[in-house]
Amino acid sequence: MPLMLGLSPNVQTLIADLVQSVPHETVRAASVHTKMVAGKKYLYAREKIATTFRDRSLGPADDPAAIALAGDLRSAGKRARERSKLVTLIKRAGVPFPSKDMARLMSALSDAGLFAKGAVLVGTAAFQLYPCVVGALLSKGSLQTQDLDLAIATVAIRSEEPLLEILRVANPTFRALSGLDPRAFPKRFIADNGFAVEILTPVRSRADADSTPIRGLRASATPMQFLNYLIRDAMPAVALVGSGVPVTVPLPARYAVHKLIVAQRRQPGSLKRPKDLGQAMELIEALAMSEPNALEDALAEARARGPEWRRLVAASLKEIGWK
Numbered sequence: 001m002p003l004m005l006g007l008s009p010n011v012q013t014l015i016a017d018l019v020q021s022v023p024h025e026t027v028r029a030a031s032v033h034t035k036m037v038a039g040k041k042y043l044y045a046r047e048k049i050a051t052t053f054r055d056r057s058l059g060p061a062d063d064p065a066a067i068a069l070a071g072d073l074r075s076a077g078k079r080a081r082e083r084s085k086l087v088t089l090i091k092r093a094g095v096p097f098p099s100k101d102m103a104r105l106m107s108a109l110s111d112a113g114l115f116a117k118g119a120v121l122v123g124t125a126a127f128q129l130y131p132c133v134v135g136a137l138l139s140k141g142s143l144q145t146q147d148l149d150l151a152i153a154t155v156a157i158r159s160e161e162p163l164l165e166i167l168r169v170a171n172p173t174f175r176a177l178s179g180l181d182p183r184a185f186p187k188r189f190i191a192d193n194g195f196a197v198e199i200l201t202p203v204r205s206r207a208d209a210d211s212t213p214i215r216g217l218r219a220s221a222t223p224m225q226f227l228n229y230l231i232r233d234a235m236p237a238v239a240l241v242g243s244g245v246p247v248t249v250p251l252p253a254r255y256a257v258h259k260l261i262v263a264q265r266r267q268p269g270s271l272k273r274p275k276d277l278g279q280a281m282e283l284i285e286a287l288a289m290s291e292p293n294a295l296e297d298a299l300a301e302a303r304a305r306g307p308e309w310r311r312l313v314a315a316s317l318k319e320i321g322w323k
Contacts, residue, residue: 005136005137006135006136006137006289006290007093007095007131007135007136007137008093010093011090011093011095012135014086014089014090014093015090015095015132015135017086018083018086018087018090018238018244019132019236019237019238021079021083021244022083022238022243022244022245022246023236023246028047028073028076028111029047029073029076029077029079029080029243030045030046030047030048030056030073030076030077031045031046031073031077032044032045032046032058032070032073032074033046034061035055040060041060041061041062042057042058042059042060042061042066043057043058043059043060043061043063043066043067043069043070044056044057044058045058045069045070045073058070058073080242080243081243083243083244084242084243084244086244087240087241087242087243087244090132090240091240094137095131095132095137095240096128096131096137096138097128097239097240097241098125098128098129098239098240098241099144101146101170101171101191101193101195102125102128102145102148102195103239103241103242103245104170104171105148105167105170105171105195105197106121106125106148106239106241106245106247107170107241107242107245108166108167108169108170109150109166109247110239110245110246110247111169112159112160112161112166112169113159113160114150114157114159114166115236115246115247115248116246117157117158117159118152118153118154118157118248119150119151119152119157119248120150120151120152120153120231120234120248120249120250121148121149121150121151121247121248121249122149122150122151122200122227122230122231122249122250122255123145123147123148123149124144124145124147124275124279125145125147125148125149126237126249126250126255127255127279127283128145129237129238129239129247129249130249130252130255130283130286132237132238132240133235133237133249133252134252134283134286134287134290134291135286135290136285136286136289136290138279138282138283138286139278139282146193146194146195146196147195147196147197147198148195148196148197148198149197149198149199149200150197150198150199150200151199151200151201151202151224151227151230151231152199152200152201152214152217152221153201153202153228153231155201155212155213155214155215155221156216157214157216157217158216158217159216159217162217162218162219163189163197163199163214163217163218163219164176164186164189164218164219167189167191167197171191171192171193171195173191173192173193174189174190174191174197175189175190175191176188176189176219177189177190184211184213184220185211185213185214185215185217185218185219185220186219186220187199187211187219187220187221187222189219198222199214199217199219199220199221199222200221200222200223200224200227201214201221201222201223201224201227202223202224202227202228202231203223203224203225203227203228204223210222210223211223226258226261226262229254229257229258229301229302229305230250230254230255230258231250231254232254233251233254234248234249234250234251235248235249235250235251236248237249251294251298252283252286252287252291252294253283253287253291253294253295253297253298253299254298255279255283256279256280256283256284256287256295256298257280257298257299257302257313259276259277259279259280259283259316260276260277260280260302260312260313260316260317261302261309261312261313261316262276263276263277263280263316263319264311264312264315264316265312277316277319277320280316280320281320281322284320284322299313
C-alpha cells in the first residue's frame with residue numbers, strides 16, 4: 001500500500017472556506033434579465049439546474065419586491081463565482097472530483113432538495129468525496145464508478161417531482177427498469193450511457209420484502225442489512241462541482257467499518273470484495289492520521305452490536321493487515 005499523502009495546509013484551508021460557505025447559501029445563484037410581456041417590462045431569473053437553464057419570473061421591473069429579489073440573486077451569483085474559484089483551485093491542487101455524469105446527477109439531486117430532506121450518498125459516489133473530508137488523497141483507481149446509490153432512511157421522504165424526473169434533469173435518457181411486478185414502483189434507473197441509480201433503505205425486520213415503496217419519490221428502495229449503521233449521523237459534504245454542490249455522506253469512519261463488514265458478506269470471487277477492502281484500508285489509514293478517536297469509536301460501536309459483527313470486522317482487519 002503506497003504511503004498516504006495528506007493534503008497541504010493551504011489546500012485544506014481552501015476546502016474549509018468552501019465547506020463553510022456552501023451550506024449557508026440560501027439563495028440560488030441566477031442571472032437576471034428583463035423581458036417585454038404584453039408591452040410591459042418584467043424581471044426574470046435564469047437558473048441553471050444541472051445542464052438545463054430555466055427562466056423564472058420575478059415580477060414587473062418596477063415592483064420593489066421584484067427589484068429586491070433581483071438584487072439578492074445578483075449577490076448570490078457573485079458569491080457563487082467566488083466559490084467557483086475555490087473549487088478550481090482545489091481541483092488544480094490534484095484533489096479528485098466527480099466525473100461529468102456524476103456531477104450532473106449530484107447537482108440535480110441536490111437542487112431537488114433530496115439531501116436536505118435526509119437522503120444520503122453511499123457507495124463509491126460518497127467515497128470519492130472523502131479526500132476533502134479526511135484531508136488526504138485517496139486512490140483514484142477506487143473512484144471510478146457508473147453507479148450512484150442513494151440511501152433513504154425514512155419511507156416518508158417527499159419530493160415535488162418523482163425521482164425519474166429529477167434524474168432526467170441530469171440526463172434526459174434516464175429510464176426506469178421494471179421489476180417482476182409491473183405494478184410496483186421501480187427501484188433502479190439507468191441512462192443510455194450505462195449510468196445507474198438505485199435507492200437503498202435499512203432493513204427494518206426479517207419480513208421485509210425485496211423492495212420498499214418510497215411513494216414520495218414514486219420509486220422503490222432495496223432493504224439493505226447494516227445500512228442503518230452506515231448512515232446514522234450522516235454529515236454534510238461538498239462536491240467539487242461548479243460553485244460547490246452540497247450533499248450528505250456517511251461519516252468516513254462508519255463508511256470504512258461498513259466496508260469491512262460487507263466485504264466478508266460478498267460471494268467468493270466477487271470483484272467488489274477487493275474494492276471494499278481497498279476503500280476501507282485507505283480511509284482507515286487517513287483517519288488514523290486525522291481522526292483516530294472517530295475510527296476507534298466506529299469500530300467499538302460495530303463490535304458492540306454482537307458476535308457476528310465482531311467476526312466480520314475482525315476477519316477484514318486481519319485480511320488487510322491492520323492491528
